[in-house]
Amino acid sequence: MKAVVVRKYGSPEDAVVAELPDPTIGRDEVLVRVEAVSVTAGDARLRAGRFPRGYGVPARLALGIRGPRHRVLGSAFSGVIEQVGSAVSGFRPGDEVAGMNGISMGFHAQLAAIASNRIVPKPSGIGHDEAAAVLFGGTTALHFLRDRVRPGARVLVNGASGAVGTSAVQLAALDGARVTAVTSAANAPLARRLGADATFDYRSRSLEDLPQHRFDLVFDAVGNIDRRIGLRLATPEGRVALAVADLWNTIRARGRVIASPSQESPGDMARLLALVAEGRLDPVARTLGGLETIVEAYRMIDSGRKVGNIVVRPWA
Known part of the structure; x- marks a missing residue:
């Protein structure tokens, strides 16, 4: 099978397409033909060995010293089951499925194994x-x-035009919130289409210009709002959610500040897919092409100007 392999931390060009043996599965796993897979900011950070401040040493010890221990990245996918393990129930070959494989990754490939x-x-x-x-x-x-x-x-919502931000704007609006989206002027129409009531152009104004003590929830999907800034923007009872926190802000997160690792629960995945199927949630997806376009995807992510989600098709 073909897969994108990252043997060392580095530039987008260090992600190369290679031929690898087809994966084998355990008794609790399924083998998936990967029809589509996201290329995310998380993939880009791992490919580059670029971790939030304070996480460099522990992240490399956990994920790989000189390069990713799991050399095929990619976690969020959709595809068709090719084979099921002996202990798997509820799934069979031919089923169309979607899922996430956490830090085990392996889905920037034509075939991948994953726990059922x-x-x-x-x-x-x-x-x-x-x-x-x-x-x-x-x-x-x-x-x-x-x-x-x-x-x-x-x-x-700070970073309202990225993969996390576009979802956050929509989900908050679906819950009845009044959303202010921090994004560029060019992406303001997208944010409003997704449900934002107001937009704030970070390129022409500083975050310091945002009104103090106004927001019931400050959600940062970028990493440039810390505990101090977030609490200044929040109401006295408001909360601050830091999706890209450095080690110090993660350690200090308590009470009104949340910086815990996100979960990949099947219930959440099913809910999101149902909202998309109902036409209530727009994935804001851009499909580039086959595995060889992952270099282009990484360049877009590294530029800081990616909008929404990027998808590649391993069999294209």
Whole structure:
């Protein structure tokens, strides 16, 4: 099979297409023909060995010293089951599924193995590209918004045009919030289409210009809002959710500040896919092409100007 291999931390060009043996599966796993897979900011950070401040040493010890221990990246996917393990129930060959494989990754490839408890059925009403696109940003946004948004709440989404931000704007709006989207002027129409009531152009104004003590939830999907800034923007009872926190802000996160790792629960994945199938959630997906276009995808992510989600098709 073909796969994109990252043997050392480095530039987009260090992600190369190679021929690898087809994976084998365990008794609790399924083998998936990968029809579509996201290329995410998380993939880009790992490819480059670029981790939030303070995480450099522990991340390399956990994930690989000179390069990723799992050399085939990619987690959020959609595809078709080719084979099931002897202990798998509820799935069979030919089923269309979507899922996420956490730090084990392996889905920037034509075939991949995954535990059956990490996949969910893909609704027939949506395509593989849409299914693969919505999971990474959607599960992160759900993790931080869950039980923290009520009708009429004022929510600030910083980084509203990225994979996490586009999902956060929509999910908060679906819960009845009044959303202010921090994005560029060029992406303001997209943010409004997704449900934002107001936009704030970070390129022409500083975050310091945002109104103090106004927001019931400050959600940062970029990494340039810390505990101090977030609490200044939040109401006295408001909360601050840091999706890209450095080590110090993660350690200090308590009370009104949340910076816990997001979860990849099947329930959340199924909910997101259902919302897409119902036409209530737009994955904001851009499909580039085959595995060889991952270099282009990484360049877009590294530029800081990626909009929404990027998807590639391993069999294209």
